[in-house]
Amino acid sequence: MVGLNWYLVLSALLFCIGAAGVLTRRNAIIIFMSIELMLNAANLALVAFGRFIPNVTGQALVFFVMAVAAAEVAVGLAIIVTIFKHKESVDIDKVNLMKW
Amino acid sequence: MAFSYSDLFVIAPEIILTALALVVIFVELAWPRCEAALQAICAVGILLAGAAAAISLGVQTTAGFGSASFLNGMVAADGFSVFLKVILATIALLIVLISRSYFSNAPNQPTENIGEQKSASLVSRLRHSDYYSLILLTTVGMMVLASATDLVALFIGLETMSVGLYCLAGIRFERVRSSESALKYLLLGAFASAFLLFGIALIYGATNGATNFKAIVDALQGSFSSGISLLEPAPAMKGTPLLLAGIGFLLIGLLFKIAAVPFHFWSPDVYQGAPTPVTAFMSAGPKAAALAVFIRLFGWVLPGLSTVWAPMLWLIAALTMTVGNIIALAQTDVKRMLAYSSIAHAGYLLLAILAAGNPQVREAAAAGMLFYLTIYYLMNIGAFAVVYIINRARENSDYQIGDYYGLAAKQPWVAGVLALCLISLAGIPPTAGFFSKLYVFSAAVKAGYIGLVVIAVLNSVVSVYYYLRLVVYMYMRPLEKPLAARLTPTTAVALMICTIGILGLGLLPGGLMKQAQTGAAQIELPVPTVE
Numbered sequence: 001m002v003g004l005n006w007y008l009v010l011s012a013l014l015f016c017i018g019a020a021g022v023l024t025r026r027n028a029i030i031i032f033m034s035i036e037l038m039l040n041a042a043n044l045a046l047v048a049f050g051r052f053i054p055n056v057t058g059q060a061l062v063f064f065v066m067a068v069a070a071a072e073v074a075v076g077l078a079i080i081v082t083i084f085k086h087k088e089s090v091d092i093d094k095v096n097l098m099k100w
Numbered sequence: 101m102a103f104s105y106s107d108l109f110v111i112a113p114e115i116i117l118t119a120l121a122l123v124v125i126f127v128e129l130a131w132p133r134c135e136a137a138l139q140a141i142c143a144v145g146i147l148l149a150g151a152a153a154a155i156s157l158g159v160q161t162t163a164g165f166g167s168a169s170f171l172n173g174m175v176a177a178d179g180f181s182v183f184l185k186v187i188l189a190t191i192a193l194l195i196v197l198i199s200r201s202y203f204s205n206a207p208n209q210p211t212e213n214i215g216e217q218k219s220a221s222l223v224s225r226l227r228h229s230d231y232y233s234l235i236l237l238t239t240v241g242m243m244v245l246a247s248a249t250d251l252v253a254l255f256i257g258l259e260t261m262s263v264g265l266y267c268l269a270g271i272r273f274e275r276v277r278s279s280e281s282a283l284k285y286l287l288l289g290a291f292a293s294a295f296l297l298f299g300i301a302l303i304y305g306a307t308n309g310a311t312n313f314k315a316i317v318d319a320l321q322g323s324f325s326s327g328i329s330l331l332e333p334a335p336a337m338k339g340t341p342l343l344l345a346g347i348g349f350l351l352i353g354l355l356f357k358i359a360a361v362p363f364h365f366w367s368p369d370v371y372q373g374a375p376t377p378v379t380a381f382m383s384a385g386p387k388a389a390a391l392a393v394f395i396r397l398f399g400w401v402l403p404g405l406s407t408v409w410a411p412m413l414w415l416i417a418a419l420t421m422t423v424g425n426i427i428a429l430a431q432t433d434v435k436r437m438l439a440y441s442s443i444a445h446a447g448y449l450l451l452a453i454l455a456a457g458n459p460q461v462r463e464a465a466a467a468g469m470l471f472y473l474t475i476y477y478l479m480n481i482g483a484f485a486v487v488y489i490i491n492r493a494r495e496n497s498d499y500q501i502g503d504y505y506g507l508a509a510k511q512p513w514v515a516g517v518l519a520l521c522l523i524s525l526a527g528i529p530p531t532a533g534f535f536s537k538l539y540v541f542s543a544a545v546k547a548g549y550i551g552l553v554v555i556a557v558l559n560s561v562v563s564v565y566y567y568l569r570l571v572v573y574m575y576m577r578p579l580e581k582p583l584a585a586r587l588t589p590t591t592a593v594a595l596m597i598c599t600i601g602i603l604g605l606g607l608l609p610g611g612l613m614k615q616a617q618t619g620a621a622q623i624e625l626p627v628p629t630v631e
Binding site for chain 1: 251252255256259263266267270273276279280282283284286287290291293294295297298300301302304305308309311
């Protein structure tokens with residue numbers, strides 16, 4: 001039987017893949033995809049905990065997360081489109097007018 | 101659980117603001133070009149929401165609901181959250197007052213960023229109602245965040261606030277700087293939200309299915325009284341390593357939102373690129389809301405683990421103050437300087453969180469923080485409003501400090517307000533900025549963080565240099581370029597509110613402090629009514 005630990009390990013792996021993607025890739029859309037992967041890793045952990053505790057709050061929270069992620073994607077892609085219209089590129093190294 | 105009208109009372113401010121956000125869109129659809137009316141509707145609605153928050157507290161105390169829980173313990177209805185809702189409503193009101201001239205006649209204005217390529221498809225099609233409704237909805241998110249007593253409400257409030265702020269940062273999408281600032285904020289903000297959510301998931305698992313703050317407290321007391329040590333893994337993955345990892349992730353997410361130092365890289369860029377009224381909003385509101393939930397979580401839910409998080413937070417607070425102030429010294433762009441100054445102020449405010457880890461002084465710490473936040477938004481919004489007025493008069497693409505030379509001779513009132521805000525930010529009496537620091541620092545001393553308070557005081561001394569440098573330039577240098585700044589009546593009202601607040605509360609801080617203490621003494625963690 002697949003136990004709780006398996007889900008948690010998978011979730012942690014997904015989270016790390018997502019975080020690594022955010023930190024290493026330069027394409028804004030791929031970074032955005034990696035962030036979605038991280039959110040889904042958290043969703044997986046929530047659902048797994050909810051199933052094994054057992055308690056439905058985790059699964060309910062996942063619905064909220066999905067809705068929030070959808071809103072974030074809508075706003076995020078709109079922002080990426082405006083950047084593309086300015087720069088003809090979505091490479092974040094080209095987003096460099098302001099520097100610390 | 102029966103849904104009752106008292107539940108609606110508790111979230112009345114949020115309901116009013118959400119309805120208002122929809123109303124303004126339709127008002128502009130029906131009557132285009134009615135900017136003044138829109139602004140007036142927003143201002144009146146926000147005042148109503150603030151009044152509703154105050155009344156809901158009054159109704160509860162007279163009806164004796166006491167610690168009853170509303171909406172299944174999702175949000176608190178205590179004095180602390182009501183105080184914050186009033187703060188947040190006032191912030192929204194001031195921002196609405198200063199923003200109209202920024203967005204009126206926008207396409208006819210020479211663009212802020214001269215020489216930047218402008219794509220033909222990006223002609224400004226901005227409607228005022230979009231902007232106002234985003235401000236209102238973001239405020240709703242902040243109110244939910246500030247009163248959250250459940251991890252679910254925390255997450256939803258935080259995201260409502262953040263998504264609104266991403267849109268606001270990029271609202272002048274025909275300007276490349278605004279778009280860049282939105283993209284940076286979005287990518288880093290969403291990254292931090294993912295950490296926060298993962299932290300919530302781990303805490304949920306570690307506490308055996310608790311998301312309500314009170315339930316988390318109970319779960320923690322269960323595990324600690326049974327003698328499980330912090331380092332030993334407990335049986336069945338309910339143990340503390342999981343919990344500590346969850347708290348760590350949650351901490352990262354929250355520290356990002358208040359721009360504490362290892363997580364501050366977004367803030368100067370976003371502050372600089374965003375439209376100035378939005379920057380004023382971003383520097384005041386989200387910080388207040390995030391710190392509110394931060395202190396509730398770490399002072400009232402997790403004080404038992406303060407041996408674990410306090411050293412970490414100590415280091416972060418020291419770094420935040422020092423790095424913020426030192427980099428601010430080197431800035432020649434006023435907007436970036438204020439951005440770094442707000443990072444430094446986040447460091448001072450972290451002192452209050454640290455002090456709240458000590459159960460004896462946590463109420464004093466929370467009261468100090470409420471007082472600090474009240475003064476802080478007055479100073480910051482006042483300063484950014486003046487920066488915006490000067491920038492508009494100069495028609496520059498940047499906010500160089502040279503624009504302020506000799507300002508006092510030409511614009512004595514505007515220069516006076518900016519000087520007052522800067523002196524208050526530096527914490528010099530008799531301005532209110534002095535008392536806000538005093539209350540927070542004294543709470544930290546009582547909690548035993550004397551070393552950190554010494555660092556904080558030294559930092560305040562350093563910060564005097566860059567704040568007063570600007571004041572000196574305004575009063576002592578000759579005017580270099582002619583200047584024709586125009587104050588719209590509403591902006592003048594907003595500046596007046598800031599001035600009266602800073603001076604009045606600097607001379608008579610007692611009344612507000614008493615309110616803050618009452619609010620802090622009432623922090624409650626409502627219990628969920630259904631399982």
